[in-house]
Amino acid sequence: MATNKDSSPTEPAPTNTTVNAVLDTVARSAPDIRNGLPGRRVAIEGTNPSGESQKAADVYADELLCERIGEIPNVGEYASEERESVVDVGSGLSVCVDPLDGSSNLEPNAAMGTIVAIYDAPLPATGRDIVAAAYVLYGATTTMIVALENKDTVAEYVIHPDGNYQIVQGEMTIPDGPSVYGFGGRVPYWVDEFKAYVEEIESDPGMKLRYGGAMIGDVNQVLTYGGIFGYPTLTNAPEGKLRVQFEGYPVGYILETAGGASSDGQQSLLDVEKDDLHARTPVYVGNESLIDDLESALAGRD
Numbered sequence: 079m080a081t082n083k084d085s086s087p088t089e090p091a092p093t094n095t096t097v098n099a100v101l102d103t104v105a106r107s108a109p110d111i112r113n114g115l116p117g118r119r120v121a122i123e124g125t126n127p128s129g130e131s132q133k134a135a136d137v138y139a140d141e142l143l144c145e146r147i148g149e150i151p152n153v154g155e156y157a158s159e160e161r162e163s164v165v166d167v168g169s170g171l172s173v174c175v176d177p178l179d180g181s182s183n184l185e186p187n188a189a190m191g192t193i194v195a196i197y198d199a200p201l202p203a204t205g206r207d208i209v210a211a212a213y214v215l216y217g218a219t220t221t222m223i224v225a226l227e228n229k230d231t232v233a234e235y236v237i238h239p240d241g242n243y244q245i246v247q248g249e250m251t252i253p254d255g256p257s258v259y260g261f262g263g264r265v266p267y268w269v270d271e272f273k274a275y276v277e278e279i280e281s282d283p284g285m286k287l288r289y290g291g292a293m294i295g296d297v298n299q300v301l302t303y304g305g306i307f308g309y310p311t312l313t314n315a316p317e318g319k320l321r322v323q324f325e326g327y328p329v330g331y332i333l334e335t336a337g338g339a340s341s342d343g344q345q346s347l348l349d350v351e352k353d354d355l356h357a358r359t360p361v362y363v364g365n366e367s368l369i370d371d372l373e374s375a376l377a378g379r380d
């Protein structure tokens with residue numbers, strides 16, 4: 079991939095080559111995914127393994143990425159939020175994809191993303207097995223945020239309509255002085271301790287609400303301006319909504335690499351352990367001080 083990030087001398091070359099090939103494939107596929115959205119905004123009959131209705135675009139993006147990533151040498155497994163089982167594509171690294179995060183934003187024509195997590199372990203892997211994570215944001219422009227192992231900053235690329243891309247920020251860190259927050263889930267189902275925490279956040283005159291309904295759009299606001307995003311535990315869904323393998327681990331990895339923090343309410347998202355490929359977890363990411371306060375606020379729960 080065209081990058082200013084040199085390979086770490088301690089990391090074996092095949093891993094770097096494969097990681098770069100996966101990231102390059104995702105970046106070069108982003109315009110194809112974006113161009114494929116018109117005409118695919120409708121729901122199809124199926125549901126994904128989490129029981130959510132699928133859009134034609136979800137399936138299109140998944141098939142496109144499975145085919146292209148599956149052809150990369152030294153990729154062993156491909157898994158997606160849109161398919162039940164892991165696809166065996168060879169031997170080597172495992173790649174997990176949320177092909178179109180926030181696809182319910184297709185109808186109102188709001189931001190969406192593609193998330194990719196690369197694990198040096200068979201699936202389901204853990205957050206500590208990640209060697210790179212990235213997301214594409216289909217906003218007013220198409221951008222990609224990349225976090226690599228052994229780095230302490232993330233990089234932002236702009237992706238052009240022809241698939242070429244260029245770095246625009248090589249050393250992106252979450253700013254001090256947080257200013258935005260966004261929390262998912264229906265408020266009546268928030269637990270009391272979380273409600274109290276949100277009231278604290280709202281009483282801070284420096285903080286303003288930014289919630290758009292696609293995790294990647296909301297997380298990118300937090301990475302850009304500082305703040306906190308959460309899809310919390312709910313009284314009717316203790317594990318929240320987001321999937322650990324496809325959403326929780328990669329955004330936790332990216333925000334932690336950018337100098338922020340992540341949590342499931344008690345521990346780093348990267349330490350969450352689940353056996354099921356499609357398991358859910360509460361997700362909180364943002365500035366370390368805000369995540370610390372959140373964990374303290376939730377600590378009083380049973």
Ligand code: F6P
Nearest residue numbers: 179180181262263291292293294
């Ligand atoms: O993964 C699904 C997703 O679309 C996330 O991108 C987003 O954060 C969340 O669901 C939005 O859920 P809700 O519609 O409950 O706010």
